[in-house]
Amino acid sequence: MIWNPTMETMPKEQLRSLQDERLRDVVRRVYENVAFYRHKMQEKGITPMDIRGVCDIEKLPFTEKQDLRDNYPFGLFALPQSEIIRIHASSGTTGKPSVAGYTSGDIDRWAELMARAMYCAGVGKEDVVQVAYGYGLFTGGLGAHYGAERVGASVIPMSGGNTARQLMLMEDFGSTALCCTPSYALNLAEAMEQAGITLDRIKLKSGIFGAEPWTEDMRKHIEEKLGIDALNIYGLSEVMGPGVSMECMCKQGMHIWEDHFLPEVIGDKGESLPYGEQGDLTFTTLTKHGMPLLRYRTHDLCVLTDEPCPCGRTHVRMGRVMGRTDDMLIIRGVNVFPSQIEHALLQVQGIEPHYRIVVDRVGSLDTILVEVELSSWMMSDTVKGLEALEERIMNSLASHALIHAQVKLCQPGTLPRSEGKAKRVEDRRKF
């Protein structure tokens, strides 16, 4: 199922010349309408005339999240407010959020890209889509909502939370697709088990999960528990929201919709890296009118590949996001991402994928404690058995994540559950 075959399977050369044309257009628009970009380009001694196409991308300035903050709230909008019909903002743990404005054309294009995403997951007009991403300033709920409507599915706009009600409606309304964070999908699966709802009572067949990092192991776990295909979707509010990229049924990375976004992977020295190398994912928006961005540094670490995909889509794919550069923990000089810890934990039998990472400092030494829940069948095990399990977890953490962590086994159901983006790390160190 391909929503827009002309665009999604467009030959590479044709796609590139479309990008060339659209890049020239967006550069001209921001130069004329956004003082921030005009100044940045003047500083670099360039004008829109210097940008002939994608080959000149490295001449353009980067945009950082801080630039959005400095121009808070509407300083990067490229059109007068009368043209803006929607405003979203990302939560931002400290200070002011970063804001994004959309014209009606932007909303229309977003719905189109989310429709592509729905088709990637095999979701069409016969489907009942339960949207359990939060509705509001967060882009997850409304993004999924408009995409599901665009393909003609029946949308249940649940928003996040209220787990018992989610399950009741999932069963009663016969939801066939679920949109939420992977951690909430896991939470729902567990609650289903506890409520004694067996898989034959629900009709779910696919999940469109994203907004936070997750692992291949977690995918398997969720797929088994819910009896579905669990697919990865990526996006960020500054660039659009969910649907910047989406995995197809081949499950080999997420297609970035290159007719709308120009991705680059940037290395430590600010250089554009070739496909296959890991770096900071960076986007230039090619068709946004409300708030176009040039070379926006997401700080999400990943790898791009342009190996042909069996699905026939020609758009470049991004691998799983390893983590954000600012999520990386440095424990006694060792760099570790929460996703590596998740991977290490899910190799071990006897525990559940509910975990929390507590980092602290004792004297001048960093400590890391990994709390993880026991599977219920382990609860009756002997002390010796539990000690051996702890040891296996520590070994797995040492070999897969290269850290020496303390491990605490917790009773099933005792660690906090997520309803949106999971908060798995508690860093108690004072810097």
Ligand code: DLL
């Ligand atoms: O999380 C948009 C979204 C909603 C994406 C629903 C997918 C589904 P923000 O709140 O601005 O927007 O957060 C963006 O979340 O820079 C990544 O660090 C992370 N992220 C999003 N999707 C994924 C994913 C939405 N599939 C930030 N895997 C991004 C890993 C993801 N990280």
